Amino acid sequence: MSRRGGGPVTVLNVAEKPSVAKSVAGILSRGTFRTREGRSRYNKIFEFDYAINGQPCRMLMTSVIGHLMELEFADRYRKWHSCDPADLYQAPVMKHVPEDKKDIKKTLEEEARKSDWLVLWLDCDREGENIAFEVVDVCRAVKHNLFIRRAHFSALIDRDIHEAVQNLRDPNQLFAEAVDARQEIDLRIGASFTRFQTMLLRDRFAIDSTGEERSRVISYGPCQFPTLGFIVERYWEIQAHEPEEFWTINCSHQSEEGLATFNWMRGHLFDYASAVILYEMCVEEPTATVMNVPHPRERFKYPPYPLNTIELEKRASRYFRLSSEHTMKVAEELYQAGFISYPRTETDSFSSRTDLRAMVEEQTRHPAWGSYAQRLLEPEGGLWRNPANGGHDDKAHPPIHPTKFSSGESNWSRDHLNVYELVVRHYLACVSQPAVAAETTVEIDIAGERFSASGRAILAKNYLEVYRFESWGGSVIPVYEKGQQFIPTTLTLDAAVTRPPPLLCEADLLSCMDKAGIGTDATMHDHIKKLLDRGYATKDANTRFSPTNLGEALVMGYDDMGYELWKPNLRALMEHDMNEVSVGRKTKAEVLETCLQQMKACFLDARVKKSKLLEAMTIFFERSNNTDESESQTAGEVVRRCNLCNESDMALRKNRDGNFMVGCMNYPQCRNAVWLPGPTLEASVTTNVCQSCGPGPVYKILFKFRQIGIPPGFDVNHLGCVGGCDDILKQLIDICGTGSRSQARRTPGTAPSNNIQGSNTRQSNVCIHCQQRGHASTNCPSRVPASQNSRPTATNPRNDESTVSCNTCGSQCVLRTANTEANRGRQFFSCPTQGCSFFAWEDSINNSSGNATTGSNSGGSGRRGSRGRGRGGRGGQSSGGRRGSGTSFVSATGEPVSGIRCFSCGDPSHFANACPNRNTSNGNYF
């Protein structure tokens, strides 16, 4: 440590924000500092004496307000028309202090001139380090020989602050450089794409009716676009969803003790015939036998982790429907008034040095939760529990917690009351014991099918008493004894339909951003608000987001170019590079060069492919009158009146990829569309009217298919109807698919479209059998009742193996015999494992090995053929039935068994319960 001969040195201390300057001054001076005004009315200067490592110091403590500087292009590049946007990848950039920060700069300059040392108390993260160097630049410019040191602290508590000042270090240049690189990349990419797309699109299209096009900015940013991408992607997922029917057997039992609702342990089946067979067997032998009654098991519901910014925003959105942006505004005001701690924090664990009980003590006076706080402090109550550690620590701020008691201030709005209440109740919940319950599960067997029912008795609510935002329901079921038998009160076969996931709500969006690393805890709400301000998305009353036409068109345009500029990957790569710079594995210059080079190439290519953006916009917007372009849109030939909106005609069209569809001319108001087979080479509307489809007239279309694209047996020429009567068309779509965008963009987990009647999944009440509206598939007039004609279509020769192993769940499948009118005596395999929905008719299994005959071991009834496990192959053979080999099952002798397919998609490599079509993340597919 450098010292000057004997006398005190003057030390200028600078914090990132006024509150920290005041706290640090208070701690170091033990509350004896003097305050004077600086040039900025927010940034006071605190003075006190202190000794650093024995060196007497005259301390001056002041602050900035976040970044002091902004990055900007050199003058000549600032006007939008001053240069080609591509030039912005090389244009000189410089940091400057914006007008509203000039007074802070002046204070720093004045105080630095008087000082010998400069000690930097910025937050201990990359941005803080970067701000530190901004402060250094300003101060050194007026005082070249300043001695510069950095204080490292993780919390504004005495021990940390005293330790920090006695262990001053050098500022971390690498951290600051990582931020420099981030700033420069963000600016160059953001400005170039924003200028490009604004100038390209704004004047060409009538984007809004307010006549404000001239001032509209169609911005691009590496955070705002991925955020928009999440919204659009979910919207497309909903558009692409095709409802699929499934069946489940439900059972209930009403006794004097109450009602028990039993769930089928297979869950549900997508195959109607299988479900009916199992159901009919249950109905014919409906006696339920109680298989086991395990002892009640203790269950816990744990309190949440300590509150950080993202959780505060998510919960305020869920509980009070506040926008994240508004929540932060209210929280900031509560913080400024001293009622809650600093609201921008990633930290969700309390330091072991925090006085947790003192904060509870404060709240004991509150009329609503005071008595709970009091009980928390009573040791005999046993309600206290040290808070869990959420695993995040930004090393700068503690979790959000109450800092001052209030039972409501006169100037508080309802939102202030709500946010304060959330912070307090959340804190009290964190230091409470979890809720406890006893759960019992009863399992019954009806005709070989298993059902279960659960009851839950809440033993102690604990934290739920104070955390009114969460609940945990109790339910009571009658007591059963093992072996007990009863006849169910109801036993039904019920149909349901898969539903698309909901639009993203604000909490979902924040989670997506958090997971993908888009924005920081302090800026996420800004990015969301920006999408609304820019007119890229809208938010409904349930805080769910939809893209606007503009938002969807932009994402569609870039997507069609083949770029993932709207996906989070780019930001993730940039973040990764920033980390590399901050640990010294890459230099700032290196990262800037490679990243900007790639982005410039992408920019230039995007400009070449600008027609994709224009085409996407054309789908949603009229051409503006103030352009001289004369790209006319062909109206297409009318095929029929739109059977969805009944307001417009539907016309035959060909999209830019050469795919044909018949779409409503009222698009985008009406999205009714029928996509035609992918291999369609030519299509033209004829004057030939279909005699069976209505409401008429529905004109037939003359197709010419690509010979190479259609299966053998189909003619390249076909006169077809899109009204729903044309089986050939249906088959071709089933086999070859369509050119539908929704199909092309379908997420990997959704089933292919075979809906010839319309891909407009907003109208989801379509019978999946006849594709007509107005009835569910269970009531479909075209359908033969399953009990009369429920045989699967499998035509494979009889299988000679009686036992197969389910490769999905690893269990031995059981050979059973159907006992229903339609299928009496027919044998089938079913997997006994709970939750595994494997079912296969024994006579549909094709095994050419001709081994031992079936049935010889199956006993009189054939219900429970008990065999050795057949998995794993024989001798040196590998298990030919493993997934991926094309056959999922092996016989008892190790031979592969073919002919068993997934009920859902028909793929022989898996069964329905492992079908990727069901395995989507949204939890709404089954």
Add this chain to the structure above:
DNA sequence: GCAAGGTC
């Protein structure tokens, strides 16, 4: 007029 990052 453009980005995202600080913060009053």
